[in-house]
Amino acid sequence: MAEEIKYTPQTWPEHPETANLEGKNKFLGFWLFLGGETVLFASLFATYLALKDKGPEGMTFTTQSLFSEGLPLVFLMTMLLLTSSLTSVYAMYHMKNFNFRGMQTWMAITVLLGLGFLALEIYEFYHYVHIGFYFSQSAFSSAFFTLVGTHGLHVVIGLGWIILLMLRNAKRGLSVYNAQKYYTASLYWHFIDVVWVFIFTVVYLMGVMG
Amino acid sequence: MSAIAQKKGFGSVLWDWLTTVDHKKIAILYLASGGFFFIVGGIEAMLIRIQLAVPGNDFLSAGLYNEILTMHGTTMIFLAAMPILFGYMNAVVPLQIGARDVAFPFLNSLGFWLFFFGGIFLNLSWFMGGAPDAGWTSYASLSLYSPGNGIDFYALGLQVSGAGTYIAGINFLVTIINMRAPGMTYMRMPLFTWTTFVASALILFAFPPLTIGLFFLIFDRMFGANFFDHTMGGNTIIWEHLFWIFGHPEVYILILPAFGIFSEIFAIFSRKRLFGYSAMVFATVLIGFLGFMVWAHHMFTVGLGPTANAIFAVATMAIAVPTGVKIFNWLLTIWGGSIKVTTPMLYALGFIPSFVAGGVTGVMQAAAPLDYQLHDSYFIVAHFHYVIVGGVVLAILAGLHLYWPLMFNQMLDEKLGKITFWLFFFGFHATFFIQHFLGLMGMPRRVFTFVGDQGWDAFNAISSGGAVFMALGVIVLVVNIVKTVVQNKPAGTDPWEDGRTLEWAIPQPVPFYNFKRTPLVRGLDTFWIEKQEGNKEGMTYAEPLSDIHMPNNSFIPFVMSLGLFIASFGALYNGEKTWAVPVLVIGLAITVISMGVRSWKDDHGYHIHKEDLMDDKGGKY
Numbered sequence: 027m028a029e030e031i032k033y034t035p036q037t038w039p040e041h042p043e044t045a046n047l048e049g050k051n052k053f054l055g056f057w058l059f060l061g062g063e064t065v066l067f068a069s070l071f072a073t074y075l076a077l078k079d080k081g082p083e084g085m086t087f088t089t090q091s092l093f094s095e096g097l098p099l100v101f102l103m104t105m106l107l108l109t110s111s112l113t114s115v116y117a118m119y120h121m122k123n124f125n126f127r128g129m130q131t132w133m134a135i136t137v138l139l140g141l142g143f144l145a146l147e148i149y150e151f152y153h154y155v156h157i158g159f160y161f162s163q164s165a166f167s168s169a170f171f172t173l174v175g176t177h178g179l180h181v182v183i184g185l186g187w188i189i190l191l192m193l194r195n196a197k198r199g200l201s202v203y204n205a206q207k208y209y210t211a212s213l214y215w216h217f218i219d220v221v222w223v224f225i226f227t228v229v230y231l232m233g234v235m236g
Numbered sequence: 237m238s239a240i241a242q243k244k245g246f247g248s249v250l251w252d253w254l255t256t257v258d259h260k261k262i263a264i265l266y267l268a269s270g271g272f273f274f275i276v277g278g279i280e281a282m283l284i285r286i287q288l289a290v291p292g293n294d295f296l297s298a299g300l301y302n303e304i305l306t307m308h309g310t311t312m313i314f315l316a317a318m319p320i321l322f323g324y325m326n327a328v329v330p331l332q333i334g335a336r337d338v339a340f341p342f343l344n345s346l347g348f349w350l351f352f353f354g355g356i357f358l359n360l361s362w363f364m365g366g367a368p369d370a371g372w373t374s375y376a377s378l379s380l381y382s383p384g385n386g387i388d389f390y391a392l393g394l395q396v397s398g399a400g401t402y403i404a405g406i407n408f409l410v411t412i413i414n415m416r417a418p419g420m421t422y423m424r425m426p427l428f429t430w431t432t433f434v435a436s437a438l439i440l441f442a443f444p445p446l447t448i449g450l451f452f453l454i455f456d457r458m459f460g461a462n463f464f465d466h467t468m469g470g471n472t473i474i475w476e477h478l479f480w481i482f483g484h485p486e487v488y489i490l491i492l493p494a495f496g497i498f499s500e501i502f503a504i505f506s507r508k509r510l511f512g513y514s515a516m517v518f519a520t521v522l523i524g525f526l527g528f529m530v531w532a533h534h535m536f537t538v539g540l541g542p543t544a545n546a547i548f549a550v551a552t553m554a555i556a557v558p559t560g561v562k563i564f565n566w567l568l569t570i571w572g573g574s575i576k577v578t579t580p581m582l583y584a585l586g587f588i589p590s591f592v593a594g595g596v597t598g599v600m601q602a603a604a605p606l607d608y609q610l611h612d613s614y615f616i617v618a619h620f621h622y623v624i625v626g627g628v629v630l631a632i633l634a635g636l637h638l639y640w641p642l643m644f645n646q647m648l649d650e651k652l653g654k655i656t657f658w659l660f661f662f663g664f665h666a667t668f669f670i671q672h673f674l675g676l677m678g679m680p681r682r683v684f685t686f687v688g689d690q691g692w693d694a695f696n697a698i699s700s701g702g703a704v705f706m707a708l709g710v711i712v713l714v715v716n717i718v719k720t721v722v723q724n725k726p727a728g729t730d731p732w733e734d735g736r737t738l739e740w741a742i743p744q745p746v747p748f749y750n751f752k753r754t755p756l757v758r759g760l761d762t763f764w765i766e767k768q769e770g771n772k773e774g775m776t777y778a779e780p781l782s783d784i785h786m787p788n789n790s791f792i793p794f795v796m797s798l799g800l801f802i803a804s805f806g807a808l809y810n811g812e813k814t815w816a817v818p819v820l821v822i823g824l825a826i827t828v829i830s831m832g833v834r835s836w837k838d839d840h841g842y843h844i845h846k847e848d849l850m851d852d853k854g855g856k857y
Contacts, residue, residue, distance in 0.1 A: 051340065054414060055339065055410040061440060062402065066445075069444060069448040073478075077471065077474075080469030168461035168470075
C-alpha cells in the first residue's frame with residue numbers, strides 16, 4: 027500500500043503534508059477549523075472587553091490592580107510561547123528535510139516550552155484565586171478566566187496532541203501518513219501562539235495601561 | 237472485503253448502521269432522525285394550536301405551554317430542518333460533484349452522532365423534570381431564572397448537537413473545494429452544491445458564537461459564573477448579540493439549501509437550463525455575506541440607538557435584492573420551458589408566492605420604526621413561518637419526493653404526493669396568513685391564552701383549523717412512504733427522465749463506492765449534455781478502471797458522542813447531585829480516550845481491486 031513506502035531524502039516529497047488527497051483535505055479542513063476558532067476567540071474577546079472591570083458594587087479588582095505587579099511574569103510566559111512557536115517551525119523544517127530525529131527533538135523542545143508556559147499560567151491563576159479573584163467572584167472574573175482559560179485549554183490539548191504524536195511515531199520514522207499529522211499539530215500550535223499575542227496585548231498590556 | 241449483497245442478521249445490520257462512514261447511509265440516518273424530530277415538533281405545534289383555538293382555553297397549563305412552545309421552535313430548527321437538509325446534502329452533493337465520498341467520512345459519522353445524541357439529550361428533558369421554557373431564543377434575562385433543569389438541557393443539548401453541525405460544515409466545505417471531479421469547475425457546480433457550499437461557510441462562522449453563548453449560559457447556570465447577571469456586573473444583552481450573530485446566519489443556513497433544491501427542480505421539470513446561472517451563484521454568495529451583517533434587526537427594540545438601528549435596517553433591506561434576483565431567475569427558468577407538473581415541481585411552484593409573501597413582510601420589519609409596532613406580535617410569527625414553512629419545509633418536502641429515488645431507488649407515489657401538497661399548502665396558508673392580521677390587531681406572540689371578544693377569536697379558530705390540514709398532509713405523506721417502502725418497486729437510473737446533473741447519471745442502486753471510474757464533467761448540466769449527444773452511459777470518464785480506495789467503518793464516532801452525552805448529565809446536575817462531577821469526568825474521559833485511540837490506531841482504509849469491480853453487479857459497464 028502507498029502508505030508503507032519507505033522514503034529516502036531523495037524521494038521525500040517537497041510538501042509531505044499535502045502529498046496525497048487525504049493530506050490536502052486535512053490541510054484545508056484544518057485551516058477552515060482555525061477560521062472558526064478565530065470567531066470563537068473573537069466572541070470571547072468581545073465579551074471580555076464588555077465585562078472588563080465590571081463586578082458587584084464595591085468590587086476593588088481592576089485590571090491595573092491585578093496585572094501590574096505580575097506583568098514581568100506574563101512577559102516571560104509570552105516569550106516561552108513565542109519561542110515554542112519558533113521551535114515548532116524548526117521541527118517542520120526538519121520534517122521537510124526528512125530528518126526524523128531533528129523533528130522529534132525540536133517538537134520535544136516545543137513541548138517543554140509549552141509546559142513551562144502552562145506551569146506559569148497555573149501559578150498565575152492560583153495566585154488570583156488566592157487573593158479572592160475567583161471564577162464566580164464577578165462578571166469580570168468570569169470573563170477573564172473563560173478567555174484566558176479557553177486559551178489554556180487549547181495549550182493543554184495541543185501539548186497532549188503533540189506528545190501523543192511523538193510517542194506513537196517514535197519508532198516508525200517519517201511517512202507521508204504521519205507528516206500530515208505533525209504539520210496540522212504545528213499549525214494548531216501557531217494558532218495558539220497568535221491568540222496569546224492578542225491576549226497579552228488586550229488583557230495584560232491594555233489592562234495595565236488602563 | 238467485498239460488500240456485495242450478503243444475507244445479514246439483525247445484529248450485523250445494526251452494527252453496520254452504527255459504524256457506517258458511507259455518505260449515502262449517513263444521509264439516510266440524518267433523514268430518518270430528522271424526520272422523527274419533525275413529527276415530534278409537529279405534534280408540539282398541534283398542541284399549541286389546540287390550546288389557542290378558543291379564548292381562555294385550559295387544555296395546556298401556562299408553564300407546559302411555554303415548554304411546548306420552546307421545544308417546538310428548538311426542535312424544528314435544530315433537530316428537524318437542519319438534519320433533513322444535511323441528509324439531502326450527504327446524499328446528493330458527493331454524487332453531484334463526482335466524488336467517491338465526502339472529504340472526511342469519519343467526521344461525517346461523528347457529526348451525525350453528535351447531532352443525534354444532542355437531540356436525544358434535549359428531548360430527555362420531557363422525562364427528567366421538565367423541558368426548557370424560555371423560547372427557542374432563550375434570552376438570558378429569562379433563562380437565567382428559569383427553575384428546574386429545562387434550560388440546562390437546552391444549553392447542553394444544543395452544545396453537543398451544534399458541535400456535530402460545525403463538523404459537518406467543515407466537511408462539506410473541504411469536500412466541495414477538494415473533491416470535485418475533473419472538469420467540475422466552480423462555475424459548473426450545480427446550484428444545490430453551491431448553496432451547500434455557502435451554507436457550510438455560514439455554519440463555520442456562525443456556530444462558534446453560539447458555542448460561546450451556550451458556554452456562558454452553562455457556566456452561569458451550573459458553575460457560578462456571572463456573564464449575564466447584572467448584579468454581579470454582567471450584561472444580559474451579550475447573550476442577545478451572540479445568539480443573533482449565530483441566529484440570523486442560521487436562517488440562511490436553512491434557506492440557502494432550500495433555494496438550491498428549488499433551483500434543481502425548476503431546471504429539471506422545465507427541461508431548461510437554469511436561467512441566469514452566474515447571477516444565481518452571485519446572489520447566493522451575496523446573501524451568505526449579508527447574512528452576517530444584519531443580526532441586530534432582531535434587537536431593534538433593545539435600544540441600541542438610532543444609528544445602529546438605521547445601519548442594520550438598510551443592510552437588512554439590501555438582502556431583498558439578491559433574493560429578488562433569485563425569484564426572477566426561477567420565474568424565467570419556467571418561462572418558455574416544457575413544464576412537467578410533478579410533485580416536486582408543484583412544491584416549487586407553491587414556494588414562489590409563499591416565500592415572496594414572507595420576504596415582503598421581512599422588508600416591512602426591516603424598517604426599524606415599524607418594527608417597534610410589529611415586534612413580539614403574531615405578525616412576526618406569521619412572517620417567520622412564511623419563510624421557514626413556505627421556504628424551508630416546502631423544500632424539504634419537495635426534496636423528499638425529488639431525491640427519494642436517488643436515496644432508496646423507489647419512487648414515492650405521485651398521486652398521494654400531490655394530495656399531501658394540496659393539504660399542506662392550503663393548511664399552511666390558512667394557518668399563518670391570518671396571523672398577520674392577529675399581529676396587527678395586537679395579539680402578542682408566546683402567550684398561552686387570550687381573553688375573548690377582542691376580535692381575535694374567529695381568526696385564532698381559523699388558524700387552528702388550518703393546522704389540521706397540515707397535519708393531514710403529513711399523515712398522507714407517512715402513508716405514502718409506508719406504501720412505497722412496502723411495494724419496493726425499483727425506480728432505476730434517471731427516474732425523473734430529465735435529470736441534468738451527475739447524481740442522476742449514476743446506476744441504481746448507487747454502488748457503495750459511487751463512481752466506478754471518476755467522471756469527466758464537460759459543462760454545466762453534464763448529464764444533460766451526454767444525453768443530448770446520445771451517450772447511453774450518461775458519463776464520460778476521466779480515468780481508466782483502477783483500484784478504489786475506501787475508508788473503514790468505525791464505531792469510534794458513536795463512542796465519542798456517547799461520552800459527551802454522558803458528560804452532559806454530569807454538567808447538568810453539577811452542585812445538585814454528588815455523582816455529578818465523577819459522571820462529568822467519566823464522560824469527558826470516554827470522549828478524550830476515544831480520540832486518543834483514533835489517533836493511535838492507523839486507519840489506512842482498504843482497496844477494492846479493479847478485478848472485483850469488473851464482475852460487480854453495481855454497474856454493468
